[in-house]
Structure formats: structure tokens, C-alpha cells
Amino acid sequence: MLFIAGQALVPGTAILFSQNTNSNVNYDPGKRFSIRISGLYISSGELQNNVTSSNPIERDASTEISGGFGFAGEFTFDPRFGNSGIVFFLSSEYYTHKEDNLYLRFYVDTVFYTVRFDEQFYFLPIEGGIKWHLPVSTTNFLVYIGGGGGLYFGNRRRTAAGLESTTDNVKPGFSLNVFSGFDYYIARN
Secondary structure, three states: OOOHHHHHHHHHHHHHHHHHHHHHOOOOOOOOOEEEEEEEEEEEEEOOOOOOOOOOOHHOOEEHHHEEEEEEEEEEOOOOOOOEEEEEEEEEEEEEEEEEEEEEEEEEEEEEEEEEEEEEEEEEEEOOOOEEOOOOOOOEEEEEEEEEEEEEEEEEEEEEEEOOOOOOOOOOEEEEEEEEEEEEEEOOO
């Protein structure tokens, strides 16, 4: 479903680029709606193996994984509350990754066993909230702070010794967010 939405958004961005031929303006504050499609890079991460364990050592055990690429989309709405700089947004990202040659270590009394496995997972957050463009912003360089909330969907599949695990029940996570950042416009929109 997300892939189809991505195809529907691409022609809309071409319309935004063609509306104004003034090449001297990088950011057009007269627009109330905007759509952004972008790529993302995650440098590294970790898999927490036993997040529900009551033992703090087991709960904090994790496996480091390398990063990778994904894509994202964002829809923004400027309600024009004077010169407040407040913008509402709804965004989503999609990231999938496969990591080979990971190891889990199991202890039974004084003997330990090591199992090699492959891990494949995907991650799909849907977030919404408010951004406030700070007064230090210019037409090319926008500095913002904001907050909101998100629903986080994901799943994983482990394969060890030719056996594949499945997830019985996947519930989305929820989080409240506080963030800051900046946008730099190098070309129109």
C-alpha cells in the first residue's frame, strides 16, 4: 500500500515544481501544502534480543547491525497563523534490512552454545505533529523545533539452520516525540 501511495505522490511533486518559473526564489512561503519525498540512510543499529525479560542482563543484551538505505515521505500544511511559522506535518518512512551471520549465545549450566542466524526486518513509522520555524530562519535555510506522536509498525524474520521463525502477534508501538532540525533549499522547492 505504501508503494502505491509513493507512486501517486511523485506526479504531484512535478506539478509543484512547474507552478512558478521564477528561479530566484528557492522557498515559496505562499504555498500552504507541500509534499516531500526523500531517501534516508541509517548508519547502524542494534537488535535487542529479549526486551520483555525480567532479568536486566538478558533484557539489555543486543546484537549490533550495519545500516542501510530507505525512503520517506512528508506532507505539510501551513495554516497561516499570522507570522507564527507553525506548520503541521504527517510523515512516514520505510526501511528494510537483512543481516547475515549473526550469532546468539545460549547458556545451559556451565556450557554455552552458539547459534548462527540471519535476520530480516522492516520498519514503518507514521508520525504527525507540529513544526515551528524559528525566527532565525531565512528563505533558503529553515531552522525548526517541534513535537508530535507516532505509530511504529515492524516485523522480523529469523532464519537459523534452515528453520524460519514467524511472529504470532505484531502490535504497533506508540511514542511521543520532541525534535529539532533544519532544511536547506539548494534549488526551487
